[in-house]
Amino acid sequence: MISSQAGSLVLENISKTFPQRDGQGEVRAVDDVSLTINEGEFVTLLGPSGCGKTTTLRLISGFELPTAGRILLDGKDISNRPPNKRDMAMVFQSYALFPHMSVSKNVAYGLRIQRVPGKELRERVERVLDLMGLRGLGERRPNELSGGQQQRVALARSLVVEPRVLLFDEPLSNLDAKLRVQMRSEIRNIQRRLNITSVYVTHDQVEAMALSDRIVVMNQGKIEQIGSPEEIYRRPTTRFVADFIGRANFLEARIERVDGGEAEVELLGQRVRVPVTFAVSAGDHLTAVLRPEALSLREDATLAQGAVEQAMYLGSSTDYVVRVGEMVLIVVETDPSAHVVFREGQTVGVTFEPSTVHLLPPG
Amino acid sequence: MKRLSLVVFCLMIVVAVAPVVTPAPTQVQAQEDTLTVLCTPQEDWCVAMTQAFEEETGIETSYVRMSSGESLARIRATQDDPEFSVWWGGPADAFIAAYEEDLIEPYEPELASVLAPNAVGEDHSWHGVYVGALGFCSNVSFLEELGIDPPTSWDDLLDPALKSNVAMAHPATSGTAFTAFWTIVTLKADEFEAAEEGTGYDEDGMPTQEAIDAAFEYYSELHQNILQYTRSGAAPGQMAGTGEIAVAIIFSHDCVKLQVEGFEGVVVNTFPEEGTGYEIGGMALIKNAPEPEAAKMWIEWALTPEAQVIGQDVNSLQLPTNPDTPVSELSVNLSEVNLVDYNFVAAGMNRVEIVERFDAEIAPQPTE
Amino acid sequence: MNRLYPSRHIAEFRRIFQDPVLFIGLVLVVIFVLIAILSPIYAMVDESRTTEGRELFDRYLNSPVYRTIIVNTLRMGLIVAALGTALGFLIAYVQVKVDVPFKRLIHIVALIPIISPPFALATAVLILFGRNGMISQGWFGVRYDIYGLDGLSLVLTLSYFTVAYMNLKGMLQALDPALDEAATNLGASKWRIFRTVTVPMLIPGIAGSFLLLFVEAIADLGNPLVMGGNYEVLSTRIYVSIVGLYNTTAAAVLSVILLVPSLLVFIVQRYWISRTSVVSITGKPSGVSQQIRHPLVRWPLFAVVMFVVLFILLIYGTIFAGAFTKILNVNNELTLDHFDFVINGYGSEAMKDTTRLAAIATPLAGLLGMIIAFLVARKTFLGRNALDFATMLGIAVPGTILGIGYLLVFNQPNEITLPLVGTIEIIPKLTGGRAIFGGAGAIVLVYVVRSVPAALRSGVAALSQIDPAIEEASISLGADNFRTFMRITLPLIRPAFLSGLIYAFARSMTTISAIIFLTTSRTKIMTHQILNEVENGRYGNAFAYCVILIVIVLVAIGVLSIAVGTTSGAERTMEGGA
Structure with a gap:
C-alpha cells in the first residue's frame, strides 16, 4: 500500500507583503501567522477570498517566500528551500494536469523526476490508479476525462510521490455540487487511510467542516480562530468567525450576574446562564450568538413577540426572517412537518434553546 | 523534440561561452593562400x-x-x-x-x-x-517623347524639359559621379582661365576655389533635374534603359554594356562637345x-x-x-571624344572636401 | 517612486541561485542583452555626444534642409502607419466578420509580405507603376512619377500592413461574440455594433498597430534607397554618412534623431497596451460569431479586399515574371540567365552563407525568446521589466542604428584588464572581414537580436494562455526549473516556439538595414547582394534572388514545422509569429 512518512509542519510568525500594483506601498497578505500542524493531521485554511489563505498555502509550498518568519518541516527550517525540494505535493484548483501527457505519464511524472526505476515506477503508478478508481484510463489524455476523473488524476499524481505534506488549493471548486460532495468524502477517506499530513484551502465552510481535523479561520491575513469544526461552529471567538461559519443571529446581551464560570444574561425576555471562559463582570455589554436552528417560533403570547417578515419553505426546513423590536432574526425550523408553517405578516412568539447560547469575548 | 531542444540549448551555451574561454581568437592568418x-x-x-x-x-x-x-x-x-x-x-x-x-x-x-x-x-x-570616358546615356524613345535631342553638352542637361528625368550617382559613394563633378570643375576652370589668366588655375595648376564654387552652382542647378542619386555609378544607366529617366550621366562603356546586354536600340551614348572627363x-x-x-x-x-x-x-x-x-x-574609341585635361592629382586632393560639401549642400536639398 | 524592498530582492535572487540552471539561464540572458543590444545602442548614443557630435546636432537641427528631412521621415511614418493600419483592419475585419468567398486565399496573400525580401516589392512596383511602368505607362499612357512619397507610402504600406492584419485579426477573433450578440439583442444595427462595440474594443489593437507600423516605416532603409527619389529621409542620410563618408559621428547623430521618435512610440505603445489589457480575450469564445451577410456591406468590402489581393498577387507575379525574362518590360524574352547568374555566379556563396547564418541564428533566437519569455512571465526578480524592455529594444531600434552600434563596439576586440591576470580579451573583434568567422559572428548576433523580440512576445502570449499551476505542479512534484521548462513549458508553448523559429528565420533571411554595414568579403548576405543588383538596375538578377530567397524561406518553414512536430501546419503558426 502507499505509505507516507507524514510530516509535521510549523509556521512561526509568518508574514508576507506584496508591493501594491501601482508601486505605492504594500499589501500585507499574511500577517504574523503562527500555526502547528501535526503528523497526519488534516488542517483546513478557511476564509473569504483575499483573506490570505492561498498565500499561506503558497508560502508552505515554497512558491512564495515569506517576508518574515520561519517554516519548519519536522523541525527543520525550510523557509528558503525551493519548492521542488520540500517534499510536498500540491493539488490545484485547476487540476493543472499536463495536457500533453497521458494519465499514466502524468501520474508517473514525479517518480520519473525522482528517477524511480521502471518496474517500481509502473507498479506504483498502477497501484495509485487503482486506489483512485482510475484503472483502465491510463492511456487517456486529460482532456478526454470528466472533471471528477481529472481531479482524481491530479490527486493520484500527488499521492504517488508519497509527499510528507499534501497541499490542496481549493481542489473541488471547479466541480458541480454533487460531484463535490462525492469527492469530498473520497479525499477524506484516502487521507485517513494513508494518514498524510494535509493542508487544505477552501472558502466553503461546509467542505471545511466535513474534511478537517482542525479548521484555521483567516481574515485579512490574520488567523481569527483555530479549532475543531465543532469548536469553530459552537464556540466562535469572534463575530467574524460566527458569521462566516454558518449563519448567526447576534443579540446584544447585558451581563446581569457572574457566577463562577457562568454569566447570567437576558435574551428575548428569558434569563439564561451561559458558560464563559473569559473575565466578565456584571453590567458588561456583550454579544450573544444564537444559531438560527436554535431559535424556534411558537404561537405563544408569553414569549417575545415578533413579526414574520419572510418565510421560505425549503422542504427539510423552513427559513424565517422575524423582526423583534429593533432586531431582525433568522430562524430555521427544521422538520417543518412537526410545526405550523407561519405566514408572512403573522405575529409569533420567539423562543430558543438556552444551552446553545454563546457569548463572544469583548473587543 | 525534447532531445533536439536539449542539443540546441547546449549548443547555445557553448556558443555563448566559446568566445570567453578562447581568449585569443584564431586570427585567420593567411599563409598567402x-x-x-x-x-x-x-x-x-x-x-x-x-x-x-x-x-x-x-x-x-x-x-x-x-x-x-x-x-x-x-x-x-x-x-x-x-x-x-x-x-x-x-x-x-x-x-x-x-x-x-x-x-x-x-x-x-x-x-x-x-x-x-x-x-x-x-x-x-x-x-x-x-x-573610360564619361558620357550621357539616353533613352531614345523617352527623348522623342520629350521632343529633345540626345544631349551633347553639359548645359543641355539643365533643360527644364528634363526635370526629374536625369540621374547620376552620389559623388560620396561613386567614383563615376565624382569624375562628373571634377569634369565640371575642370571646364569651369578652363572657362575662367580663358577669360582671365590666373582665375581658373592657381600657380600649381590646381583649379581655383572659384572654379569649384562654380561647379557647385552648376550641380545645384542640375539638382532640379535629378530624379535620384544612386549609390553605384553605373546604376543610372539601367534607369535610362528601363525608361525611368531620360538621361543618365555614366561612363560611356557602361552605356555600351547596356546596349550589348539587352538595351540595344533603347539607349544611345553621346558625349558633351565642350569636353568630358575620363x-x-x-x-x-x-x-x-x-x-x-x-x-x-x-x-x-x-x-x-x-x-x-x-x-x-x-x-x-x-x-x-x-x-x-x-x-x-x-x-568607345577615345580618340574621337573631346577629353578635358583631367587633373587626377588635384581631383584626388579635393575629393573629401567636395564630397562632404556635396552631401551637405546639394543632395539633401528639396526640389521644386 | 518604487520603494525597494532589499530583503525581498535578496530572497528572490537567493531563490534563483539555488537553481543553477535557472541562474545560468538568467546570467546568459543578461549577458546577451548587455552585449548584443544595450552596448551597441549605448555606444551609438555615446558617439553622438562627443564635441563633434554636439556641433552636428546643432547644425542639423538648425538647418532647414535637415528639418525638412526630419519632417519627411515623420510624415512618411504617419502616412504608412495610417494606411497600413487601415488596410490591415479592413482585411482582418472582412476575414473575421464578413461572409465572403476565398477567405483562405485572402489570408495567405495577406501573409506573403512577411517572407518576402526587401526591395522585391519596391522593384516590382517600379516596373509596374514607374515612370515607364508596364501599367502606368503601358496601359494608361501616364508617365507617373512614383519616386518619392507616393511610391514609398504604397510600398511601405504593402510591406508592413501584415503586422496590423495579424494583430487585429487576433483581436477580432478573440472578441467575445457574446458582446455582438448582446448588442444585437438590444436592437443595435450591424453598423451601430461596428461603431459602438467593435471599434472601441479594438482601439488598443489599432493604436498598437499604428505605432508599430510607424516605427517600421521610419526605420526602413531599403525602400527609400530604391524609390526615394529626392524625398530624403533620415535612414538614407545615415546610410550615405556611413557608406559614402564613413562618418560614424554624423551617422550616430542622425541615428539619435531617428531613435527619439522610435523610442518614444515604443514606450507609448508599451504603456498603452499594458493599460488596456482588459479586452475580453477569454480564449474560449462563448458562441460563433455572426457573419455579416448584408449584400450592400458584403460585396463592396469583398471587391475592395479582392482588389488589394489581386494587386499583391500582381506584384509577386511581376517578381516571378521578372526573374524569368531578360529585361521585363523592355525585352520579354524568357530566359534562365538570371538564375544562372545568381546560382552559378557570385550568388551561390551568399545563398549558402545567408542560409547558414540564419539557420544558426534561428534556434538561438527561438530558444532565447522562450527562455526570456519564461523568465519574464513566470519568475519574479528585480529587473524583470527591464529585461523585457531591453529585449524588445532589439526591434524597436531602427536596424541601421544597431548596425552602426555594432561597428562602434565590435570593430576591435573588447578587453578588460584584471589585476594579476592581466589583459583579457572578453569579446574578440566581431565585425569586418578580419574578425573571427569572417565577421559572421556579428551578423548572427544581429539576426538573433532582431528576431528575439517576436519570439519573446509569442512566448509570453502562449505562456499567458497556460495556467501557471501546470508548471507549479511540476515543481511541486520535485522537478527543478530546468526540467520543468524542458518537459512541461516548452512542449506546451511549442506552437509559439515554432512561430518564433519561423519568424526568426524569415526575418534573418530578409533583413537588410541592420546588417548592411556588417557584410564582409568572407560573409556575403543575400539581401545585400539584392540591393547591389537593384541599385545597379539589374532587376532580373534581383528578382531571381528574391524568388530563391522566398523558396529557401518556404522550405525552411516546412522543415521547421516537421522538426518541431506541429500538426497544425506552418501557416497557422505563422499567425503567431507576425
Whole structure:
C-alpha cells in the first residue's frame, strides 16, 4: 500500500507583503501567522477570498517566500528551500494536469523526476490508479476525462510521490455540487487511510467542516480562530468567525450576574446562564450568538413577540426572517412537518434553546 | 523534440561561452593562400577577375564589391587592421586620395613600364588598369517623347524639359559621379582661365576655389533635374534603359554594356562637345595588407593582357591600359571624344572636401 | 517612486541561485542583452555626444534642409502607419466578420509580405507603376512619377500592413461574440455594433498597430534607397554618412534623431497596451460569431479586399515574371540567365552563407525568446521589466542604428584588464572581414537580436494562455526549473516556439538595414547582394534572388514545422509569429 512518512509542519510568525500594483506601498497578505500542524493531521485554511489563505498555502509550498518568519518541516527550517525540494505535493484548483501527457505519464511524472526505476515506477503508478478508481484510463489524455476523473488524476499524481505534506488549493471548486460532495468524502477517506499530513484551502465552510481535523479561520491575513469544526461552529471567538461559519443571529446581551464560570444574561425576555471562559463582570455589554436552528417560533403570547417578515419553505426546513423590536432574526425550523408553517405578516412568539447560547469575548 | 531542444540549448551555451574561454581568437592568418580584393567595377567583372586569378594561381580569392567612395571610406575606417589586401578598379582620384591619407602602399609591378605615364601614380602608389570616358546615356524613345535631342553638352542637361528625368550617382559613394563633378570643375576652370589668366588655375595648376564654387552652382542647378542619386555609378544607366529617366550621366562603356546586354536600340551614348572627363581605373596594394604577397601577385597579373581582356567577356568595355591587350570593337574609341585635361592629382586632393560639401549642400536639398 | 524592498530582492535572487540552471539561464540572458543590444545602442548614443557630435546636432537641427528631412521621415511614418493600419483592419475585419468567398486565399496573400525580401516589392512596383511602368505607362499612357512619397507610402504600406492584419485579426477573433450578440439583442444595427462595440474594443489593437507600423516605416532603409527619389529621409542620410563618408559621428547623430521618435512610440505603445489589457480575450469564445451577410456591406468590402489581393498577387507575379525574362518590360524574352547568374555566379556563396547564418541564428533566437519569455512571465526578480524592455529594444531600434552600434563596439576586440591576470580579451573583434568567422559572428548576433523580440512576445502570449499551476505542479512534484521548462513549458508553448523559429528565420533571411554595414568579403548576405543588383538596375538578377530567397524561406518553414512536430501546419503558426 502507499505509505507516507507524514510530516509535521510549523509556521512561526509568518508574514508576507506584496508591493501594491501601482508601486505605492504594500499589501500585507499574511500577517504574523503562527500555526502547528501535526503528523497526519488534516488542517483546513478557511476564509473569504483575499483573506490570505492561498498565500499561506503558497508560502508552505515554497512558491512564495515569506517576508518574515520561519517554516519548519519536522523541525527543520525550510523557509528558503525551493519548492521542488520540500517534499510536498500540491493539488490545484485547476487540476493543472499536463495536457500533453497521458494519465499514466502524468501520474508517473514525479517518480520519473525522482528517477524511480521502471518496474517500481509502473507498479506504483498502477497501484495509485487503482486506489483512485482510475484503472483502465491510463492511456487517456486529460482532456478526454470528466472533471471528477481529472481531479482524481491530479490527486493520484500527488499521492504517488508519497509527499510528507499534501497541499490542496481549493481542489473541488471547479466541480458541480454533487460531484463535490462525492469527492469530498473520497479525499477524506484516502487521507485517513494513508494518514498524510494535509493542508487544505477552501472558502466553503461546509467542505471545511466535513474534511478537517482542525479548521484555521483567516481574515485579512490574520488567523481569527483555530479549532475543531465543532469548536469553530459552537464556540466562535469572534463575530467574524460566527458569521462566516454558518449563519448567526447576534443579540446584544447585558451581563446581569457572574457566577463562577457562568454569566447570567437576558435574551428575548428569558434569563439564561451561559458558560464563559473569559473575565466578565456584571453590567458588561456583550454579544450573544444564537444559531438560527436554535431559535424556534411558537404561537405563544408569553414569549417575545415578533413579526414574520419572510418565510421560505425549503422542504427539510423552513427559513424565517422575524423582526423583534429593533432586531431582525433568522430562524430555521427544521422538520417543518412537526410545526405550523407561519405566514408572512403573522405575529409569533420567539423562543430558543438556552444551552446553545454563546457569548463572544469583548473587543 | 525534447532531445533536439536539449542539443540546441547546449549548443547555445557553448556558443555563448566559446568566445570567453578562447581568449585569443584564431586570427585567420593567411599563409598567402588567400586573397581578399576590394573590387569597385561592376559585380560580374569582379567575379570573372577573381575566378580567373584563382584558377591562374590557386590562391583562394574573395572580394567585396563597393563603389569607390564606399571603398575609400571602408579602407579608412579599417586602416588599423585592414581586411582587404588589394583594391582593384574605380577612378584613380580615389586612389590618389587614399595615398594622400597613407592608406595604400607603393608597389612597382614589372609591367608598369608598358603603361602610359598618366596611368602610373606618384611613387608607383597606384597603376591604371583600364580607361573610360564619361558620357550621357539616353533613352531614345523617352527623348522623342520629350521632343529633345540626345544631349551633347553639359548645359543641355539643365533643360527644364528634363526635370526629374536625369540621374547620376552620389559623388560620396561613386567614383563615376565624382569624375562628373571634377569634369565640371575642370571646364569651369578652363572657362575662367580663358577669360582671365590666373582665375581658373592657381600657380600649381590646381583649379581655383572659384572654379569649384562654380561647379557647385552648376550641380545645384542640375539638382532640379535629378530624379535620384544612386549609390553605384553605373546604376543610372539601367534607369535610362528601363525608361525611368531620360538621361543618365555614366561612363560611356557602361552605356555600351547596356546596349550589348539587352538595351540595344533603347539607349544611345553621346558625349558633351565642350569636353568630358575620363577615368583611369586604378589598382593598389593596401597598406598593412594582410596578404601582401598574394596582393602583389594580383597586381602583376592584373596588368597582363590575359587579365585585361577578361572585362570584354562580361561586356565591361573599358579600354585596357596594357597596349598589348586586344581591344573589343565595341569599345568607345577615345580618340574621337573631346577629353578635358583631367587633373587626377588635384581631383584626388579635393575629393573629401567636395564630397562632404556635396552631401551637405546639394543632395539633401528639396526640389521644386 | 518604487520603494525597494532589499530583503525581498535578496530572497528572490537567493531563490534563483539555488537553481543553477535557472541562474545560468538568467546570467546568459543578461549577458546577451548587455552585449548584443544595450552596448551597441549605448555606444551609438555615446558617439553622438562627443564635441563633434554636439556641433552636428546643432547644425542639423538648425538647418532647414535637415528639418525638412526630419519632417519627411515623420510624415512618411504617419502616412504608412495610417494606411497600413487601415488596410490591415479592413482585411482582418472582412476575414473575421464578413461572409465572403476565398477567405483562405485572402489570408495567405495577406501573409506573403512577411517572407518576402526587401526591395522585391519596391522593384516590382517600379516596373509596374514607374515612370515607364508596364501599367502606368503601358496601359494608361501616364508617365507617373512614383519616386518619392507616393511610391514609398504604397510600398511601405504593402510591406508592413501584415503586422496590423495579424494583430487585429487576433483581436477580432478573440472578441467575445457574446458582446455582438448582446448588442444585437438590444436592437443595435450591424453598423451601430461596428461603431459602438467593435471599434472601441479594438482601439488598443489599432493604436498598437499604428505605432508599430510607424516605427517600421521610419526605420526602413531599403525602400527609400530604391524609390526615394529626392524625398530624403533620415535612414538614407545615415546610410550615405556611413557608406559614402564613413562618418560614424554624423551617422550616430542622425541615428539619435531617428531613435527619439522610435523610442518614444515604443514606450507609448508599451504603456498603452499594458493599460488596456482588459479586452475580453477569454480564449474560449462563448458562441460563433455572426457573419455579416448584408449584400450592400458584403460585396463592396469583398471587391475592395479582392482588389488589394489581386494587386499583391500582381506584384509577386511581376517578381516571378521578372526573374524569368531578360529585361521585363523592355525585352520579354524568357530566359534562365538570371538564375544562372545568381546560382552559378557570385550568388551561390551568399545563398549558402545567408542560409547558414540564419539557420544558426534561428534556434538561438527561438530558444532565447522562450527562455526570456519564461523568465519574464513566470519568475519574479528585480529587473524583470527591464529585461523585457531591453529585449524588445532589439526591434524597436531602427536596424541601421544597431548596425552602426555594432561597428562602434565590435570593430576591435573588447578587453578588460584584471589585476594579476592581466589583459583579457572578453569579446574578440566581431565585425569586418578580419574578425573571427569572417565577421559572421556579428551578423548572427544581429539576426538573433532582431528576431528575439517576436519570439519573446509569442512566448509570453502562449505562456499567458497556460495556467501557471501546470508548471507549479511540476515543481511541486520535485522537478527543478530546468526540467520543468524542458518537459512541461516548452512542449506546451511549442506552437509559439515554432512561430518564433519561423519568424526568426524569415526575418534573418530578409533583413537588410541592420546588417548592411556588417557584410564582409568572407560573409556575403543575400539581401545585400539584392540591393547591389537593384541599385545597379539589374532587376532580373534581383528578382531571381528574391524568388530563391522566398523558396529557401518556404522550405525552411516546412522543415521547421516537421522538426518541431506541429500538426497544425506552418501557416497557422505563422499567425503567431507576425
